Structures are given as structure tokens and as C-alpha cells.
Amino acid sequence: MxxxxxxxxxxxxxxxxxxxxxxxxxxxxxxxxxxxxxxxxxxxxxxxxxxxxxxxxxxxxxxxxxxxxxxxxxxxxxxxxxxxxxxxxxxxxxxxxxxxxxxxxxxxxxxxxxxxxxxxxxxxxxxxxxxxxxxxxxxxxxxxxxxxxxxxxxxxxxxxxxxxxxxxxxxxxxRPRLLIHPKSEDAVRFFGLDPERRILAVMGGSQGARRLNQLVCAARPALEAAGIGIIHITGPADFAEMVKMTPGAAAIEGHSLRPFLAEMENAYAAADIVLCRSGASTLSELAAFGLPSVLVPYPFAAADHQTLNARIFSEAGAAECWPQGELDESTFSARLLALCGDDAKLKGMRDKMRELGKxxxxxxxxxxxxxxxxxxxxxx
Structure with missing residues (x-):
């Protein structure tokens, strides 16, 4: 064109x-x-x-x-x-x-x-x-x-x-702002986190995702014990509840909890891996940043379109698709820790994700x- x-x-x-x-x-x-x-x-x-x-x-x-x-x-x-x-x-x-x-x-x-x-x-x-x-x-x-x-x-x-x-x-x-990638170290410091940690970004889309928020709050102690920093964008509706579920969140060194984030380029640049829903806009942004991802499709989306979106990425080897109904606190935490620690797999996912970027x-x-x-x- x-x-x-x-x-x-x-x-x-x-x-x-x-x-x-x-x-x-x-x-x-x-x-x-x-x-x-x-x-x-x-x-x-x-x-x-x-x-x-x-x-x-x-x-x-x-x-x-x-x-x-x-x-x-x-x-x-x-x-x-x-x-x-x-x-x-x-x-x-x-x-x-x-x-x-x-x-x-x-x-x-x-x-x-x-x-x-x-x-x-x-x-x-x-x-x-x-x-x-x-x-x-x-x-x-x-x-x-x-x-x-x-x-x-x-x-x-x-x-x-x-x-x-x-x-x-x-x-x-x-958006043009997502085509200019901040330096990873600067982006991590934007959230007050340690650049030496592996960073997990969690987001449920612009409106949040209650079940994802709950799973991450339950898994937080294990993730932080493994040296994983967390950028957790809850969505406005769930923020107050997540603060209650994460006592002293503002003072936790490895956890940045926010209701909404306009500067998503910083979250993407800081992250090593992302946990999120599988809306099309989010997936396109992940591909632009080459971010390996765990996709948990919203199970009540019209015509189950989020599962179909996720399938494009999982079949390409760029992401893993975890159906929400198969997740509980213990299995979720164990699977997430295993993936966060698998450097070879994350590199392969990162390469495949970049291939999908437009x-x-x-x-x-x-x-x-x-x-x-x-x-x-x-x-x-």
C-alpha cells in the first residue's frame, strides 16, 4: 500500500x-x-x-x-x-x-x-x-x-x-507510543522494581479480570520468593479489593500494584513474561514487543473469540493458552513458576511472538x- x-x-x-x-x-x-x-x-x-x-x-x-x-x-x-x-x-x-x-x-x-x-x-x-x-x-x-x-x-x-x-x-x-520501546532498565525503575529481577506483568485488559487478579494475589508469595517482580494492573473495578488481598502492597519491594496504566509501553518494556486475557488489541501489542505470554481467555466472550485469538498465538509457539476453568491457586502457581524459570522456552516464545508482530x-x-x-x- x-x-x-x-x-x-x-x-x-x-x-x-x-x-x-x-x-x-x-x-x-x-x-x-x-x-x-x-x-x-x-x-x-x-x-x-x-x-x-x-x-x-x-x-x-x-x-x-x-x-x-x-x-x-x-x-x-x-x-x-x-x-x-x-x-x-x-x-x-x-x-x-x-x-x-x-x-x-x-x-x-x-x-x-x-x-x-x-x-x-x-x-x-x-x-x-x-x-x-x-x-x-x-x-x-x-x-x-x-x-x-x-x-x-x-x-x-x-x-x-x-x-x-x-x-x-x-x-x-x-498507538505510535507503543512503537518506541523504552529501555528495559528505565521501564523497570518506572515501577520502582529491581532491574535484576525477572519481571511478570499481569493485566486483564482495560477493564481488568477478577479471576486473574485473584490467582496472582494467591501466587504472589511464591513468585516473590523465587525472585520474580510483579507489575499488576488490576483494572479500576478490582483495585480496592486487590489492595485488601495484598496488605502493604505499596511497601512490597517486588510488587507494583496499579488500577490502570496509560503508559503501557513501560509495562511491556519492563516485562520478561506477561499474564493476560487474549483480546486482539493486547495480543497485537505483545507481538510488537516480542513478549512471551500466558493467555487466559475470558470464558464468557462472545462466540468464545478470545480462545480463538489465543489459539493463533499458542499454535505459533508464541504463547501458552491456559483455560480459566482448569486453573486453581496451587496448579496456577506451580505452572507459572515453572514457565518463568524456563529460559530456553521463553526465548523460543519471544522469537515466535516477534514473527507475529504487525x-x-x-x-x-x-x-x-x-x-x-x-x-x-x-x-x-
Missing amino acids: SAPQPSRPGRFVIACGGTGGHLFPGIAVAEVLRSRGHETLLFISEKQVDSLAAEGYGHLRFEKIPSMAMPRPWSPKMPGFLLGFAKGYRRCANLIRDFKADVILGMGGFTSTAPLIAGWRQGCRTYVHESNAIPGKANLLNARFCRKVLVGWQECASHFKKTGREIIVTGTPL TDAALRVCEVLEGDAFHGASCK
């Missing part, structure tokens, strides 16, 4: 709220678009996690829109969903019109549905990006209102064939959007 930059600035709306897995790739695309002279407007949800994530990007314009997952047709929640959708649609339509948008890009989730339909009705060019190995219900619906479908993995493409839309594999966009995905997405909107037919 080598489309020339357009002769005039474009106006791009990116609907990307609801989870970090939607929001952070959307931010990545927005930052590349702005670096190429365009104007951007990002739609996010009213969730606390979206507000926290957006705080570090004051140079970008964000607008909150009401959204909720679509319930089953017979659910008693359906009337409330429809009312909320109508409210969100009206707000999106007004914002898109006032912004004079050329292009609408939806990053998945029902936060992107109202903007895409509103933009489609106003004559904007519309696109969806799906990061996971299997698409969610929202993107399968949204694709019908879009010109092209962009996907993170080839494994996802077949799920969109019935839409009749052109499908392009771009990878999952990474660091130019945000640029690929931008070039598709620019190529259609400014080098093809007018979108207005």
Missing part, C-alpha cells in the same frame, strides 16, 4: 468506544491520520474506562455517545436499548453533520453502530475494522452499511464473506481510507 497523501485534509470520524480493544486501535488510526494532515473526531462510550483511556490524548477530540450491547429480541431490556440507540443515533447524526465528515470508521461494538448508520445515511464512506479472529454481532451488522471490511487476521475474513464487501487484512492498529497496521488502515475517499469517487 503506497497511496499518495491526498491534496486536501480529510475529516474522519472514528467510532471506537466500549473497551480498550476498540478504543486504543481507534486512537492509533486517529494519530496517524492527524500526522498526515487530517482532522479527526472520536466517538467513545460513557463508560469510565473510556474516559480514563482518553485522558492521555488531550490533542484528540472525543465525544461521548450513549450505547449498550444489543439484547436478544425477546429480552425485557430491548425497549431500553432501542430508546438509548435512538438517542445515540440523533447525537451522532448531528455531530457528523456539524463536523462535515468524509469518512466513518467503526472499530467494533455497538458504540460504532449508530455512527456508521448515521454516516451512511449522510453519504459518508463507511468502514469497519475487526481485530478479533471471529467478529462480534455488531460488526457483522455494521458491515452491511460499509464499503469495505478491514480485519486484523486472515482467520477472520471468511466470517464476512456473506456481506459481499471487499475484505482487507490490515492487522490491528498500534507494526504498520494503523498506516495500512489510513491508506485504505484515504485511497477511497480522496483518490476515488467523491464521498459526498
Whole structure:
């Protein structure tokens, strides 16, 4: 992809709220678009996690829109969903019109549905990006209102064939700050940890993961006895409980406990191994840093997409996939200690993880959007 930059600035709306897995790739695309002279407007949800994530990007314009997952047709929640959708649609339509948008890009989730339909009705060019190995219900619906479908993995493409839309594999966009790797020693000191220790980073995604948090707290004494430092990002909802489960955590030399971290590049640069869920955005970031990982898929994810994401990495030898239902405190601790101490295996996983990295995905997405909107037919 080598489309020339357009002769005039474009106006791009990116609907990307609801989870970090939607929001952070959307931010990545927005930052590349702005670096190429365009104007951007990002739609996010009213969730606390979206507000926290957006705080570090004051140079970008964000607008909150009401959204909720679509319930089953017979659910008693359906009337409330429809009312909320109508409210969100009206707000999106007004914002898109006032912004004079050329292009609408939806990053998945029902936060992107109202903007895409509103933009489609106003004559904007519309696109969806799906990061996971299997698409969610929202993107399968949204694709019908879009010109092209962009996907993170080839494994996802077949799920969109019935839409009749052109499908392009771009990878999952990474924020520019994650493409500049801090020195490992500096990153470890950022967390107040000892650079001589092996470092385990634990994170459950932007919203946290209660079961992972509980398992790590139970395993902490054994891990620290083995000389393993821990960077533990709990998620805002579980932070207070984890502090109670880890008395004196702030004073423990080998343990950095945080509710949320905007500077994820420091966690990745500091870590020797990562324990996490298997959302697509997180996996793409791990691959960019070449980090061997233990993946514990969220067992209640739609269509079990996190297990399918994890399988891509485990089958490549870049990660291990540990189903949550098979883990208890004793087996978890023993398996984790064994892996942390296996230098040869970690090196092999690190090499395989790097092979999966796609660091130019945000640029690929931008070039598709620019190529259609400014080098093809007018979108207005």
C-alpha cells in the first residue's frame, strides 16, 4: 500500500468506544491520520474506562455517545436499548453533520453502530475494522452499511464473506507510543522494581479480570520468593479489593500494584513474561514487543473469540493458552513458576511472538481510507 497523501485534509470520524480493544486501535488510526494532515473526531462510550483511556490524548477530540450491547429480541431490556440507540443515533447524526465528515470508521461494538448508520445515511464512506479472529454481532451488522471490511487476521475474513464487501487484512492498529520501546532498565525503575529481577506483568485488559487478579494475589508469595517482580494492573473495578488481598502492597519491594496504566509501553518494556486475557488489541501489542505470554481467555466472550485469538498465538509457539476453568491457586502457581524459570522456552516464545508482530497496521488502515475517499469517487 503506497497511496499518495491526498491534496486536501480529510475529516474522519472514528467510532471506537466500549473497551480498550476498540478504543486504543481507534486512537492509533486517529494519530496517524492527524500526522498526515487530517482532522479527526472520536466517538467513545460513557463508560469510565473510556474516559480514563482518553485522558492521555488531550490533542484528540472525543465525544461521548450513549450505547449498550444489543439484547436478544425477546429480552425485557430491548425497549431500553432501542430508546438509548435512538438517542445515540440523533447525537451522532448531528455531530457528523456539524463536523462535515468524509469518512466513518467503526472499530467494533455497538458504540460504532449508530455512527456508521448515521454516516451512511449522510453519504459518508463507511468502514469497519475487526481485530478479533471471529467478529462480534455488531460488526457483522455494521458491515452491511460499509464499503469495505478491514480485519486484523486472515482467520477472520471468511466470517464476512456473506456481506459481499471487499475484505482487507490490515492487522490491528498500534498507538505510535507503543512503537518506541523504552529501555528495559528505565521501564523497570518506572515501577520502582529491581532491574535484576525477572519481571511478570499481569493485566486483564482495560477493564481488568477478577479471576486473574485473584490467582496472582494467591501466587504472589511464591513468585516473590523465587525472585520474580510483579507489575499488576488490576483494572479500576478490582483495585480496592486487590489492595485488601495484598496488605502493604505499596511497601512490597517486588510488587507494583496499579488500577490502570496509560503508559503501557513501560509495562511491556519492563516485562520478561506477561499474564493476560487474549483480546486482539493486547495480543497485537505483545507481538510488537516480542513478549512471551500466558493467555487466559475470558470464558464468557462472545462466540468464545478470545480462545480463538489465543489459539493463533499458542499454535505459533508464541504463547501458552491456559483455560480459566482448569486453573486453581496451587496448579496456577506451580505452572507459572515453572514457565518463568524456563529460559530456553521463553526465548523460543519471544522469537515466535516477534514473527507475529504487525507494526504498520494503523498506516495500512489510513491508506485504505484515504485511497477511497480522496483518490476515488467523491464521498459526498
